[in-house]
Amino acid sequence: MGYLPLxxxxxxKLRSALSALGIGIGICMLVTLSGLSRGSLSEVADxxxxxxxxxxxxxxxxxxxxxxxxxxxxxxxxxxxxxxxxGDIVRSVVPVFTWPIKLAGQDQMxxxxxxxxxxxxxxxxxxxxxxLSDPDGRFAAWLTAKLLAFPADHGEILELAEADLSxxxxxxxxxxxxxxxxxxxxxxxxxxxRAANHDWRIVGIVSSGVMARVFMPRRTAQxxxxxxxxxxxxxxxxxxxxxxxxGPAARAIGATTGQDVVPxxxxxxxxxxxxxxxxxxxxxxxVTALIIAFLFIMVTLYTMVLQRTREIAILKSSxxxxxxxxxxxxxxxMLLTAAGMAVGVAMSFLAAWLIETLRPLLTVTITWYxxxxxxxxxxxxxxxxxxxxxxxxxxxDVVEALTLE
Amino acid sequence: MADGGDILVxxxxxxxxxxGDARVHVLRxxxxxxxxxxxxxxxxxxxxxxxxxxxxxxxxxPPDAGTIHLDGRPVPRRGGELDRMRRAHIGLVFQRFNLxxxxxxxxxxxxxLRVRGMGxxxxxxxxQLFEQMGVSHVMRRKPGAMSIGEQQRVAVVRAIAHNPDIxxxxxxxxxxxxxxxxxxxxxxxxxxxxxxxxxxxxxHDAEAAGYADRIVHMKDGRLL
Numbered sequence: 001m002g003y004l005p006l007x008x009x010x011x012x013k014l015r016s017a018l019s020a021l022g023i024g025i026g027i028c029m030l031v032t033l034s035g036l037s038r039g040s041l042s043e044v045a046d047x048x049x050x051x052x053x054x055x056x057x058x059x060x061x062x063x064x065x066x067x068x069x070x071x072x073x074x075x076x077x078x079x080x081x082x083x084x085x086x087g088d089i090v091r092s093v094v095p096v097f098t099w100p101i102k103l104a105g106q107d108q109m110x111x112x113x114x115x116x117x118x119x120x121x122x123x124x125x126x127x128x129x130x131x132l133s134d135p136d137g138r139f140a141a142w143l144t145a146k147l148l149a150f151p152a153d154h155g156e157i158l159e160l161a162e163a164d165l166s167x168x169x170x171x172x173x174x175x176x177x178x179x180x181x182x183x184x185x186x187x188x189x190x191x192x193x194r195a196a197n198h199d200w201r202i203v204g205i206v207s208s209g210v211m212a213r214v215f216m217p218r219r220t221a222q223x224x225x226x227x228x229x230x231x232x233x234x235x236x237x238x239x240x241x242x243x244x245x246x247g248p249a250a251r252a253i254g255a256t257t258g259q260d261v262v263p264x265x266x267x268x269x270x271x272x273x274x275x276x277x278x279x280x281x282x283x284x285x286x287v288t289a290l291i292i293a294f295l296f297i298m299v300t301l302y303t304m305v306l307q308r309t310r311e312i313a314i315l316k317s318s319x320x321x322x323x324x325x326x327x328x329x330x331x332x333x334m335l336l337t338a339a340g341m342a343v344g345v346a347m348s349f350l351a352a353w354l355i356e357t358l359r360p361l362l363t364v365t366i367t368w369y370x371x372x373x374x375x376x377x378x379x380x381x382x383x384x385x386x387x388x389x390x391x392x393x394x395x396x397d398v399v400e401a402l403t404l405e
Numbered sequence: 406m407a408d409g410g411d412i413l414v415x416x417x418x419x420x421x422x423x424x425g426d427a428r429v430h431v432l433r434x435x436x437x438x439x440x441x442x443x444x445x446x447x448x449x450x451x452x453x454x455x456x457x458x459x460x461x462x463x464x465x466x467p468p469d470a471g472t473i474h475l476d477g478r479p480v481p482r483r484g485g486e487l488d489r490m491r492r493a494h495i496g497l498v499f500q501r502f503n504l505x506x507x508x509x510x511x512x513x514x515x516x517x518l519r520v521r522g523m524g525x526x527x528x529x530x531x532x533q534l535f536e537q538m539g540v541s542h543v544m545r546r547k548p549g550a551m552s553i554g555e556q557q558r559v560a561v562v563r564a565i566a567h568n569p570d571i572x573x574x575x576x577x578x579x580x581x582x583x584x585x586x587x588x589x590x591x592x593x594x595x596x597x598x599x600x601x602x603x604x605x606x607x608x609h610d611a612e613a614a615g616y617a618d619r620i621v622h623m624k625d626g627r628l629l
Contacts, residue, residue: 004505004516007508008507311505314504316465317465318520319520320520398465398466399465402499
């Protein structure tokens with residue numbers, strides 16, 4: 001049986017295709033931009049949550065800004081102090097030094113970590129290839145000896161030549177990177193890369209999903225990016241003993257150190273708070289795109305009603321009720337929107353694939369939740385866009401329309 | 406051929422358009438009775454109000470004054486009952502066919518049935534009507550792929566598919582060549598003779614009117 005709304009859509013192929021495309025672009029923007037913004041943040045949060053720890057110790061007051069802080073911040077002695085005062089509830093403390101460096105054309109938060117702490121930081125993951133940087137602490141020992149020999153009371157910083165830092169016998173300029181960064185930058189094991197004014201050798205590759213994409217010896221990070229002060233780190237991860245309560249433990253360690261101590265699970269919320277304004281912006285862009293898409297539909301349907309007054313008059317002369325006419329226009333709008341939805345979802349998956357292929361460090365997470373949200377928004381929009389044209393259809397004057405033939 | 410009883414009785418119909426000095430009185434106290442099974446032709450010059458009369462009798466537009474009784478029941482001016490009576494009792498044929506261009510011939514008929522709450526007729530009546538009108542070969546074609554004669558015969562199928570009490574045809578041969586016009590008029594006559602289909606045909610063509618059982622003449626909004 002010929003279904004009039006479908007017949008009209010198929011008859012006006014180009015106009016229908018453009019309408020569906022307009023809606024599809026709106027849906028695609030909603031799903032893809034949400035997937036990109038929330039997916040990238042979620043991917044960072046997932047990586048941090050992969051650390052085998054329960055608490056993060058950070059300088060007081062960093063709050064939701066902790067996600068983009070780096071450099072010297074916490075004295076390393078806190079690690080020993082926490083273990084000494086809370087040995088009954090703390091199993092391990094892992095200090096890390098964070099610092100942004102540019103690799104594969106993009107800032108990466110590099111993590112300075114001791115090889116001995118790698119197991120905790122990587123959540124027990126081994127390397128996919130190569131070895132850890134400064135695996136037996138030779139660089140750390142060499143640097144410590146250098147610093148001890150350097151008179152520290154002049155307020156000067158020990159200066160070391162690049163050749164000293166990268167001496168094969170105690171090479172401190174070594175990196176471990178994850179597979180996504182390796183893919184994005186085309187990096188290979190053993191390759192030397194330039195970053196932060198130094199030449200680094202890639203000695204290990206770890207599967208993506210670990211806390212960061214770049215790791216280096218903590219001593220190297222402290223010396224190069226902490227003004228030569230190798231006594232401070234950026235953050236500390238605390239692993240609690242089995243059965244210890246996170247809340248009381250965080251308060252106790254906070255009291256001991258005088259710093260902020262937050263559960264690791266809080267990090268995701270801190271990221272969302274930090275980038276909340278970005279979501280607002282993205283959502284505003286999405287809403288604008290959708291409104292434009294539905295104005296487009298409304299104009300299309302309105303034009304359709306104006307062009308088809310005789311067709312409507314024929315239906316009315318046969319006794320079609322206002323409800324019947326309203327249903328025809330609504331159905332046409334719904335069909336266009338459904339086609340637009342299908343186009344939009346397909347475009348979203350294509351866009352996600354393109355983005356992740358062209359920029360492998362970005363994560364686009366297309367979720368059924370956002371597809372469902374866009375479906376609801378689209379259907380509500382379809383009804384709203386059809387209401388006025390549908391009302392105009394019910395107001396067509398049959399005699400006028402038929403006598404003006 | 407009339408077979409007794411009045412199917413449509415119109416009394417003192419008034420209809421005008423415009424307002425003030427521009428007001429045009431199109432129907433001026435018109436009386437008309439149509440008997441069940443009758444084939445009636447309404448003739449008159451252009452502008453005498455023939456089409457307006459058809460629209461009023463077809464319940465497409467209400468008269469300003471006067472009454473219409475259809476199958477013995479008074480026709481209300483507006484509302485759901487008016488729509489129901491139009492759906493149940495009336496079939497319209499237009500001069501320019503007015504088929505929906507995006508639908509096939511069969512779908513044009515089917516949507517007309519669907520509007521009337523009848524949906525798809527599985528009893529074969531529609532196919533039979535297409536056969537009877539000699540247009541079964543165009544059932545799957547859209548109007549643009551039919552000749553004008555075929556389009557008008559499909560329009561007749563659409564008008565009678567729901568078994569209306571009365572078919573109102575507004576200059577049905579006005580756009581047809583003489584051969585197609587003759588064929589259509591023979592079909593309308595045949596419908597009237599064999600199936601006792603009450604038909605009111607508006608025309609200014611005396612030859613076309615000659616096919617009717619009775620001819621009434623209209624002038625200045627009244628029957629002569």
